[in-house]
Amino acid sequence: QQQVKQSPQSLIVQKGGISIINCAYENTAFDYFPWYQQFPGKGPALLIAIRPDVSEKKEGRFTISFNKSAKQFSLHIMDSQPGDSATYFCAALNFGNEKLTFGTGTRLTIIP
């Protein structure tokens, strides 16, 4: 059972544009929501994370928006650059059992 649903599966954005990736979860026991970035041939690396008591978190060009009532959260990449081309995974942590559940990933391609 997929507890964290991620969309879209792939995304093409022009350089300078805004990339938006969406995730939805079902389990209300999740209480921490990180995003991971993965380049080909590499392991995922933490990009940015948010706690559910905050509606938005911004780090540079990357922003997480969180809607607790809708059980949805999204990653926005402003001024997208070719170097942002990677696969992005949302995830959710169940603090009780300390397990991360990942979304299925979004392959982002930034074109010139």
Added chain:
Amino acid sequence: DAGVIQSPRHEVTEMGQEVTLRCKPISGHNSLFWYRQTMMRGLELLIYFNNNVPIDDSGMPEDRFSAKMPNASFSTLKIQPSEPRDSAVYFCASSTRRSPRDEQFFGPGTRLTVL
């Protein structure tokens, strides 16, 4: 800092053979996680250890899979016998576990192909 080290990086084997994947976590990290990544199922947690003790192995798909962590600097994931459906990229990750929210640092992965 060398990061999480995994070996081998690529493994090709025939169905029925035993496969052993190796992981060296970041020094000082006391939690270690094994994940499997496939196109169909994405990233799945197989098992995780804390202070060398297996805490949750509910993600291990079958008895053909086993994992050990004999000391703080080494862990293995073994598949015996291997099957074509085990083909995937296997990641090891480690964290300090001061808090479950502590960042998990992933290794480069082992790409396993079972023919």
